[in-house]
Amino acid sequence: MTYDDLSVLKSFSKAQVLPYPLLRDEKARxxxxxxxxxxxxxxxxxxxxxxxxxxxxxxxxxxxxxxxxDQGYKRRPALKTVYEQLKAEVGR
Numbered sequence: 681m682t683y684d685d686l687s688v689l690k691s692f693s694k695a696q697v698l699p700y701p702l703l704r705d706e707k708a709r710x711x712x713x714x715x716x717x718x719x720x721x722x723x724x725x726x727x728x729x730x731x732x733x734x735x736x737x738x739x740x741x742x743x744x745x746x747x748x749x750d751q752g753y754k755r756r757p758a759l760k761t762v763y764e765q766l767k768a769e770v771g772r
Contacts, residue, residue, distance in 0.1 A: 683708045683729040716749050737766055745770050 681703045682689065689702045708729030711717045716731040733756060734749025746769050748757050 681705055681710050714744070714747070716747075735762055737770065739770075 683704065683706050686704060689704060692698075693702055705711075708717065708731075711729055711731040714731075714736065716734060718727075718730045718732055721727040721730060732749045734747065735757070736744055736748075737746040739745050746766055748762055748765070
């Protein structure tokens with residue numbers, strides 16, 4: 681999901697030969713709904729809508745079961761850590 685311009689999405693999808701559609705949310709509603717909005721930018725700023733980097737695990741009903749996000753883009757959890765926490769929290 682992105683808030684990028686449709687022409688950017690089309691160009692990227694074509695260049696990468698993606699077999700699935702890219703989704704666009706120009707007002708970044710999904711970022712606000714998931715509570716991962718980087719609050720350093722106000723609406724109207726060109727960077728508004730940028731999320732904190734992270735990983736979300738959604739179940740079959742599309743409910744968030746776990747969320748891993750940090751305010752800084754340089755700090756990211758190791759995938760092994762994410763996997764171990766998911767096993768413990770979600771039981772899979």
